[in-house]
Amino acid sequence: MDRWDDDAVVTPPDTRPYDAFLLVSFGGPEKPDDVVPFLENVTAGRGIPRERLVEVGEHYFGFGGRSPINDQNRDLLAVLRLELRTHGIDLPLYWGNRNWDPYLSDTLAQMRDDGVRRAVCLFTSAYSSYSGCRQYRENLADAVEATGAEAPRLERIRHYFNHPGFQAPFVDGTVAALEQLEREGRDADGARLVFVTHSIPDTMNDASGRWVADGTEHGGGAYVEQHRDVASSVAAAVSARSGVERAYDLVYCSRSGSPHVPWLEPDVNDHLEALAQDGVDAVVVVPIGFVSDHMEVVYDLDTEARATAERVGLGFARVPTPGVDRRFVAAIRELVVERAAQARDEEPDPPVVGSLPPSWTVCPAGCCANPRGARPALCGSDG
Numbered sequence: 001m002d003r004w005d006d007d008a009v010v011t012p013p014d015t016r017p018y019d020a021f022l023l024v025s026f027g028g029p030e031k032p033d034d035v036v037p038f039l040e041n042v043t044a045g046r047g048i049p050r051e052r053l054v055e056v057g058e059h060y061f062g063f064g065g066r067s068p069i070n071d072q073n074r075d076l077l078a079v080l081r082l083e084l085r086t087h088g089i090d091l092p093l094y095w096g097n098r099n100w101d102p103y104l105s106d107t108l109a110q111m112r113d114d115g116v117r118r119a120v121c122l123f124t125s126a127y128s129s130y131s132g133c134r135q136y137r138e139n140l141a142d143a144v145e146a147t148g149a150e151a152p153r154l155e156r157i158r159h160y161f162n163h164p165g166f167q168a169p170f171v172d173g174t175v176a177a178l179e180q181l182e183r184e185g186r187d188a189d190g191a192r193l194v195f196v197t198h199s200i201p202d203t204m205n206d207a208s209g210r211w212v213a214d215g216t217e218h219g220g221g222a223y224v225e226q227h228r229d230v231a232s233s234v235a236a237a238v239s240a241r242s243g244v245e246r247a248y249d250l251v252y253c254s255r256s257g258s259p260h261v262p263w264l265e266p267d268v269n270d271h272l273e274a275l276a277q278d279g280v281d282a283v284v285v286v287p288i289g290f291v292s293d294h295m296e297v298v299y300d301l302d303t304e305a306r307a308t309a310e311r312v313g314l315g316f317a318r319v320p321t322p323g324v325d326r327r328f329v330a331a332i333r334e335l336v337v338e339r340a341a342q343a344r345d346e347e348p349d350p351p352v353v354g355s356l357p358p359s360w361t362v363c364p365a366g367c368c369a370n371p372r373g374a375r376p377a378l379c380g381s382d383g
Ligand SMILES: CC1=C(CCC(=O)O)c2cc3nc(cc4[nH]c(cc5[nH]c(cc1n2)c(C)c5CCC(=O)O)c(CCC(=O)O)c4C)C(CCC(=O)O)=C3C
Pocket: 026, 027, 028, 029, 039, 042, 043, 046, 048, 052, 053, 056, 067, 068, 069, 124, 125, 129, 131, 132, 198, 199, 200, 201, 254, 255, 256, 257, 289, 294, 295, 296
């Protein structure tokens, strides 16, 4: 008969004061008829040129009008539910999107009806920027407004770009990609590591992580700084594993908006062309800007950037995003427990890799300012 040692009984981690977890994401179309209304949601008031919308719409139609992003969030919730349960954490999980069903306002109403009082939120963006943080905080404020007085109180997990569980899948994936290039007869030792993230307007980067105290501005440029820190940390871990120092770069994809507005560069396609001209034989593309392999990855990188690499004769291997990797899912569990301890005024020791400290959980006044003017936003000190 199996003996159940008393000391084998693990005391579940304390997640009070939270009685729910909310996954906050971008949303994406699920069938061809959804594509145009989805794009209209995304670009409302953004001044995106019509020809750009038609172009991006074609990307979606090329994938049957269905973005992978909602299914990836369903998968993440399924494995997270298992992860929490096996660690004795009984937290109901909810999911809401900015731009498509399930919308945050519908999800918040469900949470209210279920009697949820105080939920911890994770955004499917690991970094500081208006699009990746404050805009989600504004979306939460709008959803709480629509839900009314009984809406749950919402608090946010820190930016998790430097959590070890977010970076570990990129390190392993890069080592595996180099081995793949080796098998293809490419110069893996001389391969360039090309870290990629979503381009944003220069002004949005300048405003990222910039906050105001007593009329004085502090910080700014956090989006690029955080990505550079991840790139250097992953590149160092890969070189420690492979015994080879490789050159690496941080480049950008998915630029949008008016061509007259400066966005972060170089674009990944321009960069691949330049590397080929410099005689580089192969690249490993590491999409550190993304949590799952959604359209900005499977189209902008796996379709567009891969075609550029083939055209210029570069060996090309693309590393998977964290998605449902068990270390990333475990990191989410740890971040929930960490945030709950902070909410109880305890002082957990947040694990980080790289040279930057753990990010804040309550955004300071003015942080990642909305380029179109201030709007109500939750999870910060400027409501
Ligand atoms: C920083 C950032 C992230 C990462 C943070 C996060 O993960 O949230 C992100 C994610 C995503 N962006 C996505 C899609 C789009 N982004 C657009 C437009 C824009 N993105 C921007 C920034 C970002 N975007 C910006 C500054 C614009 C210009 C309009 C504006 O100023 O707001 C447009 C309009 C057409 C166009 O591309 O021009 C689309 C369709 C999808 C869904 C993919 C799928 O369906 O699988 C996802 C996850």
